Amino acid sequence: MKANKKKTKKETESLSNKKPETLIDKKGIRLDGRKLDELRPVKMEVGVLPNADGSAYLEQGKNKILVGVYGPKEAHPRHIAQQDRAVIQCRYHMAPFSVDERKSPAPSRRDVELSKVIREALEPAVFLEYYPKTSIQVYIEILQADGGTRCAGITTAALALADAGIPMRDLVVACAAGKADGKIIVDLMDTEDKVGDADVPVAYMPNLDAVTLLQMDGNLTVDEFETALNMAIEGSKQLYAKQKEALKLKYVAVEEVEEE
Numbered sequence: 001m002k003a004n005k006k007k008t009k010k011e012t013e014s015l016s017n018k019k020p021e022t023l024i025d026k027k028g029i030r031l032d033g034r035k036l037d038e039l040r041p042v043k044m045e046v047g048v049l050p051n052a053d054g055s056a057y058l059e060q061g062k063n064k065i066l067v068g069v070y071g072p073k074e075a076h077p078r079h080i081a082q083q084d085r086a087v088i089q090c091r092y093h094m095a096p097f098s099v100d101e102r103k104s105p106a107p108s109r110r111d112v113e114l115s116k117v118i119r120e121a122l123e124p125a126v127f128l129e130y131y132p133k134t135s136i137q138v139y140i141e142i143l144q145a146d147g148g149t150r151c152a153g154i155t156t157a158a159l160a161l162a163d164a165g166i167p168m169r170d171l172v173v174a175c176a177a178g179k180a181d182g183k184i185i186v187d188l189m190d191t192e193d194k195v196g197d198a199d200v201p202v203a204y205m206p207n208l209d210a211v212t213l214l215q216m217d218g219n220l221t222v223d224e225f226e227t228a229l230n231m232a233i234e235g236s237k238q239l240y241a242k243q244k245e246a247l248k249l250k251y252v253a254v255e256e257v258e259e260e
């Protein structure tokens with residue numbers, strides 16, 4: 001067992017529901033030590049669930065997200081099938097242990113809403129017309145949540161779709177930007193999201209330079225909004241490089257084994 005590491009005052013504030021006095025110090029450093037335009041540390045891995053057709057795991061700061069994909073397979077129930085394309089069935093679900101107060105395992109209104117927005121963020125990337133009458137199922141499990149899980153869920157789901165071999169126009173990658181203590185910041189953690197002034201989640205297809213999700217919670221001026229949007233896109237590009245690395249790590253390794 002690891003010895004209990006003593007938490008710093010900042011860490012204790014960010015873990016508890018207590019509202020911190022400031023989110024950004026005089027030097028422009030955030031509660032977790034990041035600069036305004038700095039992403040949280042990210043780890044991505046594909047093909048982690050052998051029983052699913054495709055899967056991916058992501059850690060972004062304290063977020064831990066697992067995605068399993070099945071399909072394309074015959075759509076059930078039949079009435080959801082479309083004659084000319086596949087449908088994506090997406091389920092975003094927060095585990096009861098993903099937040100500090102146990103969350104009911106039943107899907108909340110928020111889970112249902114996020115399942116819809118994530119599906120809509122992924123749909124433009126997938127060649128749905130290749131697989132009429134079928135469904136592609138995307139199961140997003142939030143194992144641990146610390147802000148920005150809809151974005152991290154999209155980034156992970158796109159990796160799992162690619163791992164399932166589903167043809168896509170581009171990967172989708174997502175990142176939020178927002179405002180705290182009057183400053184525009186990228187990749188908000190939970191406390192920044194809750195105590196801060198605004199949050200702008202953005203999903204983006206980097207090669208097509210197309211936005212597939214754009215939401216805003218809070219108040220921003222037009223200039224602030226533009227800065228936040230550009231910052232979120234810049235963050236997405238950095239995450240996209242990590243997505244490609246994760247895919248290469250699995251598939252280049254597979255190729256090498258085949259060549260031997």
Ligand code: ADP
Nearest residue numbers: 099100101103145146147148149150151190193
């Ligand atoms: P996102 O995770 O995309 O930022 P929200 O803005 O709705 O979505 O949520 C922000 C954060 O609030 C979540 O990432 C999570 O850390 C926290 N949160 C959401 N639902 C709950 C809940 N039922 N109990 C405690 N914390 C929650």
